[in-house]
Amino acid sequence: MRPRSLAPAVAVVGAGWAGLAGALALAEAGLRVTLFETAPQAGGRARSVTLATPLGPIAIDNGQHLIVGAYRQTLGLLARLGAGPLLRRHRLHLVSDRGLSLRAAPLPAPLHLGWGLLRAGGLDWSERMAMLRMMRALRRARWQVRPNETVAALLERLAQPSGPVSKLWAPLCVGALNTLPAHACARSFAAVLRDTLGAARHDCDFVAPDAPLGALLPDRGLARLRALGATIRLRSTLRELRRSPSGWRLDAAEEPFAALLLALPPWSAAAPLGRLGVDTSVLQRFVPEPIATAWALWPAGEAPRLARWSMLEEDPQRARFGQWVFDRGIIGPARVAGVVVSVASRIADQPAQALADGIAAQLRDAFGGPAPSAIRIVTERRATFRCTPGLQRPACDHFGREAPGLWLAGDYTWPDYPATIEAAVRSGQRAAAGMLASLAAAPQPQHGHATDVPA
Numbered sequence: 450m451r452p453r454s455l456a457p458a459v460a461v462v463g464a465g466w467a468g469l470a471g472a473l474a475l476a477e478a479g480l481r482v483t484l485f486e487t488a489p490q491a492g493g494r495a496r497s498v499t500l501a502t503p504l505g506p507i508a509i510d511n512g513q514h515l516i517v518g519a520y521r522q523t524l525g526l527l528a529r530l531g532a533g534p535l536l537r538r539h540r541l542h543l544v545s546d547r548g549l550s551l552r553a554a555p556l557p558a559p560l561h562l563g564w565g566l567l568r569a570g571g572l573d574w575s576e577r578m579a580m581l582r583m584m585r586a587l588r589r590a591r592w593q594v595r596p597n598e599t600v601a602a603l604l605e606r607l608a609q610p611s612g613p614v615s616k617l618w619a620p621l622c623v624g625a626l627n628t629l630p631a632h633a634c635a636r637s638f639a640a641v642l643r644d645t646l647g648a649a650r651h652d653c654d655f656v657a658p659d660a661p662l663g664a665l666l667p668d669r670g671l672a673r674l675r676a677l678g679a680t681i682r683l684r685s686t687l688r689e690l691r692r693s694p695s696g697w698r699l700d701a702a703e704e705p706f707a708a709l710l711l712a713l714p715p716w717s718a719a720a721p722l723g724r725l726g727v728d729t730s731v732l733q734r735f736v737p738e739p740i741a742t743a744w745a746l747w748p749a750g751e752a753p754r755l756a757r758w759s760m761l762e763e764d765p766q767r768a769r770f771g772q773w774v775f776d777r778g779i780i781g782p783a784r785v786a787g788v789v790v791s792v793a794s795r796i797a798d799q800p801a802q803a804l805a806d807g808i809a810a811q812l813r814d815a816f817g818g819p820a821p822s823a824i825r826i827v828t829e830r831r832a833t834f835r836c837t838p839g840l841q842r843p844a845c846d847h848f849g850r851e852a853p854g855l856w857l858a859g860d861y862t863w864p865d866y867p868a869t870i871e872a873a874v875r876s877g878q879r880a881a882a883g884m885l886a887s888l889a890a891a892p893q894p895q896h897g898h899a900t901d902v903p904a
């Protein structure tokens with residue numbers, strides 16, 4: 450086997466879940482990896498934060514993240530890194546404050562869902578049959594929808610009554626795509642249904658971590674990378690990149706690299722790529738959409754009886770902003786629940802106090818008293834891209850012709866998925882595989898330096 454000192458040196462820029470997954474695959478294949486990240490910590494849009502609260506500091510996430518059984522690459526990676534024991538799997542049981550109850554039956558697919566839909570609480574017989582017919586129609590169509598169809602148009606075409614739309618399909622769409630049904634991409638919605646409710650029984654499991662996100666991939670990923678000899682450069686921002694005869698050069702580094710994996714969100718990748726002189730119009734079509742997460746805190750032992758998770762009826766006109774609530778259990782001195790406000794561009798002009806009051810009222814209506822002793826709101830202004838119809842996802846080698854050796858990863862590069870952790874992890878692993886194959890096909894350098902390439 451080739452000693453690592455003679456292996457090509459490659460750079461990964463961005464230590465979100467895409468960059469970490471890609472860097473791990475490259476380092477495990479024996480390459481000399483340098484990982485650059487502008488922030489002081491890894492994790493990107495799925496990272497841990499420490500909140501200062503009246504009950505003391507609380508180690509939690511930048512936003513409530515739902516991981517489901519269909520996240521096979523993510524769960525496989527976490528298992529390989531030893532994070533498996535931190536994850537608890539729960540059979541799908543969706544409940545809402547409007548009385549919906551949908552539980553996957555302990556039967557093989559698709560009976561688990563068929564039986565679950567037929568017995569769903571909070572819907573009448575004709576509504577349950579309509580949902581079953583929609584899932585059957587989508588499966589028969591191999592989860593293909595009409596070109597440029599929105600989720601609202603799909604639901605109408607498949608004759609969904611208002612009950613299932615408002616109680617299930619719309620909250621699922623808003624939660625999974627962070628886009629309202631009237632604007633959301635039906636193709637991505639169908640892909641989500643295909644890989645969760647429409648797939649094997651365990652694919653729609655909810656997977657709840659017993660720890661903040663940082664303890665899953667970011668901390669373990671960095672530790673593994675260091676053990677593999679990778680160089681980690683936090684607080685290191687890429688602004689300029691160029692190709693030189695000795696390889697890729699980044700303003701953030703002295704040394705040249707044989708190849709480069711850009712694992713940045715589209716709005717961050719566009720600037721350095723634009724300066725390189727390539728056409729970045731494919732990146733500029735992605736529009737960021739915020740998500741706000743309201744962390745509600747009670748002194749441990751003083752919280753009302755919370756559902757493990759529940760959909761909430763949203764009605765921004767009545768200051769009901771949250772769509773989902775997740776009980777995170779006891780963290781340090783507090784009992785913590787996360788209320789998710791997706792498509793938060795709609796509440797951008799709400800004062801924080803009005804938001805907190807609305808969330809407290811929603812929690813009281815859903816679970817009774819006592820009121821939380823504090824609510825901390827974390828708003829990620831660029832949480833996801835708006836998942837609208839016809840949004841072209843660039844391939845990982847999109848710039849390969851103009852800029853050989855440059856690879857793209859990131860949630861926005863995975864075809865047909867909305868912005869998710871799984872899309873990020875898959876994209877990082879796919880780009881790493883592409884880079885490894887192309888380096889293996891290239892002539893081997895005689896020494897440990899990067900391959901010379903024409904400028």
Ligand SMILES: Cc1cc2nc3c(=O)[nH]c(=O)nc-3n(C[C@H](O)[C@H](O)[C@H](O)COP(=O)(O)OP(=O)(O)OC[C@H]3O[C@@H](n4cnc5c(N)ncnc54)[C@H](O)[C@@H]3O)c2cc1C
Nearest residue numbers: 463465466467487493494512514515687832859860869870
């Ligand atoms: C509040 C919230 C809730 C969410 N909920 C869910 C959920 O329930 N389920 C789910 O699956 N997904 C959810 N997501 C989406 C998920 O977090 C993202 O899809 C995923 O984390 C994206 O990973 P990424 O690696 O593609 O990008 P990022 O996480 O954005 O990683 C890019 C990294 O590049 C760094 N960077 C940027 N510019 C530079 C530069 N010039 N130089 C060096 N480094 C740079 C950034 O700091 C960042 O660390 C949520 C996101 C948010 C914010």
